[in-house]
Amino acid sequence: MMYSKVIGTGSYLPEKVLTNHDLENMVDTSDSWIRSRTGIEQRHIAADNEMASDLALNACRKAMKAADVSADEINLIIVATTTPDMTFPSTACILQYKLGIKDCPAFDVQAVCSGFIYALATADMFIRAGRCRTALVVGTEIYSRILDWTDRSTCVLFGDGAGAMLITQSDQPGILSNHLHADGSYYNTLSLSGNICSGKIKGNPYVSMEGNTVFKFAVKVMEEIVHETVAENNLQISDIDWLIPHQANIRIIQSTAKKLGIPMEKVVTTIDKHGNTSAASIPLALDLALRDGRIRPGQHVLLEGVGGGFTWGAVLIRW
Ligand SMILES: CC(C)(COP(=O)(O)OP(=O)(O)OC[C@H]1O[C@@H](n2cnc3c(N)ncnc32)[C@H](O)[C@@H]1OP(=O)(O)O)[C@@H](O)C(=O)NCCC(=O)NCCS
Known part of the structure; x- marks a missing residue:
């Protein structure tokens, strides 16, 4: 029986932090309302020149370091994102280029907040089917660009960031x-x-x-x-x-x-x-x-x- 095993993870949060108190100066809200209704105290916001693939790249490098895996060992890239760099090509292809990976399947999945679960399940099935040895699975988002910063009912809820996981074939579970x-x-x-x-x-x-x-x-x-x-x-x-x-x-x-x-x-x-x-x-x-x-x-x-x-x-x- 073939399984997928997690061999490394990594994550990245943009430098800028936006607190609830900052939001109090932007919309009619309060730190106490946001904390009590959502549990949120702060969120990170990407810089203007950062794209979803940049956040992903930082997270992937950390995952590759943790797993001690080099770019040429990765033979599948799946990126889950609702905020891709471009309408096309996929953020996965842009990430593949930025990582210096020459040839492997690379594609995005769109399942919004379930995206990482969909991407990981897909990569797991590639591995179990014997179609790939080591897969890079990423969730990366810049929601700050698709929020109406005058709408208090949505803009207080979201933040930017990326997380990555490397999984590889194994005869032991794993997933x-x-x-x-x-x-x-x-x-x-x-x-x-x-x-x-x-x-x-x-x-x-x-x-x-x-x-x-x-x-x-x-x-x-x-x-x-x-x-x-x-x-x-x-x-x-x-x-x-x-x-x-x-x-x-x-x-x-x-x-x-x-x-x-x-x-x-x-x-x-x-x-x-x-x-x-x-x-x-x-x-x-x-x-x-x-x-x-x-x-x-x-x-x-x-x-x-x-x-x-x-x-x-x-x-x-x-x-
Ligand atoms: C959005 C959410 C936090 C709202 O919490 P809630 O307790 O349901 O609050 P309501 O929508 O009933 O609004 C209550 C009041 O707070 C007000 N309000 C809404 N956003 C506010 C904010 N940021 N600051 C202050 N007041 C706010 C509303 O206008 C409403 O005022 P009213 O009673 O005078 O009409 C909550 O419904 C939620 O988390 N839903 C799930 C959202 C989510 O997770 N989305 C992503 C899923 S992946």
């Missing part, structure tokens, strides 16, 4: 299972509906969402996907050592953990310092928990995400 879902009947609930026509954005160029609907849906599926994942692996919820959920709102994370009976001590959270970095939030949180020594060999780590579409999914890893 135990992946689970992907989508329900397109909600496509209008969380969206950026503008589209590019003759070089101009036609329609609304900013994130719009029905916050309450997203909140309720997220709590529901974040619980369901954990049950689905542990059942398929003949495990109990108590066997999960670390839950690493998409970081959208601390109240979504706490409600999910409570419904599952998972103590918050076993949940990795970064929402306070990063905000919602969409496809980057899960690999950013994972990299943090690995580097600070929380995740140890033999432990079960469950990654789960939910996002626009709606899309949702999970990947269970035995570390």
Whole structure:
């Protein structure tokens, strides 16, 4: 049996920090409202000359260093992003060039905040099928460019950043299972509906969402996907050592953990310092928990995400 094994992770946050207090000077909001409703204290904002591929490049270099893998050993690149450098080519191709990798499949996936889960599941299936030895999987986002900075209901929620993971073929797990879902009947609930026509954005160029609907849906599926994942692996919820959920709102994370009976001590959270970095939030949180020594060999780590579409999914890893 062939598995994918994680051999390195890396992450990158842009230098500029935007605090809730900074936002108080921009829109009619308050630090206490943002903290109490979302758990967010600050977020990072990319510099004008930084693109999603630049954030990704920094995260990938750290992952490659951690894994001791050189560019010519990578034979698949999948980038999850909602904020690509260009309409085309893919950010994965631009990243491939910046990394100096000569020839391997490289493509983007678009599943919004579930993007990293979709990308990792896809790379896992390439490896299990024997079509690739070592894959680079990245979530990278610059949401600051698609926010209406006069709309307090959305601009306080998001941040920029990137996270990367290297996985390779192994006869030992590794990734135990992946689970992907989508329900397109909600496509209008969380969206950026503008589209590019003759070089101009036609329609609304900013994130719009029905916050309450997203909140309720997220709590529901974040619980369901954990049950689905542990059942398929003949495990109990108590066997999960670390839950690493998409970081959208601390109240979504706490409600999910409570419904599952998972103590918050076993949940990795970064929402306070990063905000919602969409496809980057899960690999950013994972990299943090690995580097600070929380995740140890033999432990079960469950990654789960939910996002626009709606899309949702999970990947269970035995570390
Ligand atoms: C967006 C979200 C934080 C709003 O929290 P909420 O508790 O549902 O708040 P409501 O939308 O009911 O708004 C309550 C009040 O706060 C106000 N408000 C909204 N944003 C505000 C802000 N940044 N600062 C101050 N007040 C704000 C609203 O106008 C409303 O005022 P009103 O009662 O006078 O009408 C919450 O719904 C959420 O997190 N949803 C999920 C969003 C998400 O995760 N999206 C990405 C998914 S991947």
